Amino acid sequence: MTQSIERVTATTPTFSALKCRECGTTYDLGAKHVCEDVCFGPLEVAYDYDAIRQRVTRSSIQAGPLSIWRYKDFLPVVGDNPIDVGTGMTPLVRANRLARRLGLKELYIKNDAVNMPTLSFKDRVVSVALTRARELGFTTVSCASTGNLANSTAAIAAHAGLDCCVFIPSDLEAGKVLGTLIYNPTVMAVNGNYDQVNRLCSEVANTHDGWGFVNINLRPYYSEGSKTLAYEVAEQLGWRLPDHIVAPLASGSLFTKIYKGFQEFVTVGLVDEKPVRFSGAQAEGCSPIAQAFKEGRDFVTPVKPSTIAKSIAIGNPADGIYALDIARKTNGNIESVTDAEIIAGMKLLAETEGIFTETAGGTTIAVLQKLVAAGKIDPEESTVVYITGNGLKTQEAVQGYVGEPFTIEPKLDSFERALERSRTLDRLEWQQVLV
Numbered sequence: 001m002t003q004s005i006e007r008v009t010a011t012t013p014t015f016s017a018l019k020c021r022e023c024g025t026t027y028d029l030g031a032k033h034v035c036e037d038v039c040f041g042p043l044e045v046a047y048d049y050d051a052i053r054q055r056v057t058r059s060s061i062q063a064g065p066l067s068i069w070r071y072k073d074f075l076p077v078v079g080d081n082p083i084d085v086g087t088g089m090t091p092l093v094r095a096n097r098l099a100r101r102l103g104l105k106e107l108y109i110k111n112d113a114v115n116m117p118t119l120s121f122k123d124r125v126v127s128v129a130l131t132r133a134r135e136l137g138f139t140t141v142s143c144a145s146t147g148n149l150a151n152s153t154a155a156i157a158a159h160a161g162l163d164c165c166v167f168i169p170s171d172l173e174a175g176k177v178l179g180t181l182i183y184n185p186t187v188m189a190v191n192g193n194y195d196q197v198n199r200l201c202s203e204v205a206n207t208h209d210g211w212g213f214v215n216i217n218l219r220p221y222y223s224e225g226s227k228t229l230a231y232e233v234a235e236q237l238g239w240r241l242p243d244h245i246v247a248p249l250a251s252g253s254l255f256t257k258i259y260k261g262f263q264e265f266v267t268v269g270l271v272d273e274k275p276v277r278f279s280g281a282q283a284e285g286c287s288p289i290a291q292a293f294k295e296g297r298d299f300v301t302p303v304k305p306s307t308i309a310k311s312i313a314i315g316n317p318a319d320g321i322y323a324l325d326i327a328r329k330t331n332g333n334i335e336s337v338t339d340a341e342i343i344a345g346m347k348l349l350a351e352t353e354g355i356f357t358e359t360a361g362g363t364t365i366a367v368l369q370k371l372v373a374a375g376k377i378d379p380e381e382s383t384v385v386y387i388t389g390n391g392l393k394t395q396e397a398v399q400g401y402v403g404e405p406f407t408i409e410p411k412l413d414s415f416e417r418a419l420e421r422s423r424t425l426d427r428l429e430w431q432q433v434l435v
C-alpha cells in the first residue's frame, strides 16, 4: 500500500525512526512492529530529545488543548491535525477517604474511568494510533481486543470516518460488546481467549496489508499514547513526580510507557529527577507477570486466563519482561488478587471516593490494599493509583454484591418503615464487621 504522509506541518517532527528495543536496529516510520531484519525484538519510536527540549516548556504545554494533544511533541504524529475527541486530561483526584481507610498520607486516583470518548484509558492509545494510521494512508483500522480497545477503536474510527473491523473474544461482558456495536463497525467475536484472538489478528494483518491493526502493525505508535498517563500526572501534581505508582498489567505496555513518560519529562527538564517506584496489579486468574516476579524469573511463562477481570486477561503478555524489569529496578512489586478481592476493591473505591471502576480498577485497588498491608507501600510515600476503566461496562461482576433498593409505596409511612429497616441493616453490617 502507499504510505504517503498527509498534512505535514511546518514544524519538523521530533522523531525520525523506529528502533528495536533489543538490538537498536533502526527502521523507517512505517507500519511495522518487530525487528524483522535482525532479532525480532519489539520496535519503539525514537525521539530527538534535544529538539523537544528546545521546543517545549511548561507554559507551552499549558497553552495547548485540554487533551492528550497538549503533549503532541512527545507523540509520534507529524501533522498538525490530530484526531482530537477530547481524550485525556482526566481528573487526578486526591483520595483522602481511601487514604485514611488504608493508612496512607498522600494518595491520588488518576481517573481514566471518565476518559473520552469511551470511558477507558484505551482512548489515549487509539487517538494516537488512528491519527498515525491516517497519516500512513490506511482507510481500514482494526484491533485484537479484550473489550475496551474495541470500544475505543470503533468510536474513534467512526469520528474519523475510517472503516473498522474489530476482533474480540466471544465471552465478553454485554456492556463491552454493545459499547462496540453501537458505532457500527464489523465485529468478529472469536470463540477463544484473547491470546487466540491476537494470533488470528497477526495472520489477518499479514494477509490484509491495507489494514492498520492498532495494537499489531501500528503498535509502536499506539503504545506511545500511554505515556500521556505519566505526563498528565506529573503536570497535575504541579510538575513533580510521585514516589510510587500502582497500575494494572495486561500486556504490560501501559506500565512500561508510564515509566518512559516520566523519564522523558526528566530528560527534557520539565520535572526534577527522582526515583519513582513502580508496582503492578494482576488478577490471580491471569497473573503470568506476577508469578514471574514472585519466583524471581526474568522470563514470563504464558497461562490460560480465567478471571472476571477480562480487560486485563492476557495470558501471553508482549511487554511482560519489560514490566518485570521496571518493577525490580524501581524497587516496586507485582502482586495478584482473587476475583473476590477484585469485587471488594471495586466496592471500596466506590464507597470511599465515589468512583465506579471496572474489574481492572478493582484489581488495582485490591493490589494497593495488599501492598499497604504487607508494608510494601510506605504510608509516607505520595502514591498514584491508575484507574483505567469504567464500572458500567462490567456490571455482571458486581451483580448480586451491591444490595438492592428498598421498593416502597408512594406514602410517607412506607418510606419511614423502609428507612427503619435500612438503619437496622446498617447496624447488622457493623456488628458483622466487629465480630
Ligand SMILES: *Cc1c(COP(=O)(O)O)cnc(C)c1O
Residues within 6 Å of the ligand: 120, 121, 122, 146, 148, 149, 248, 249, 250, 251, 252, 253, 254, 255, 311, 312, 358, 360, 361, 388, 389
Ligand atoms: C487494556 C487495559 C489495561 C492494560 O493494558 P496493557 O496491555 O497492559 O497496556 C488496563 N486496564 C484496562 C481497563 C484495559 O482495558
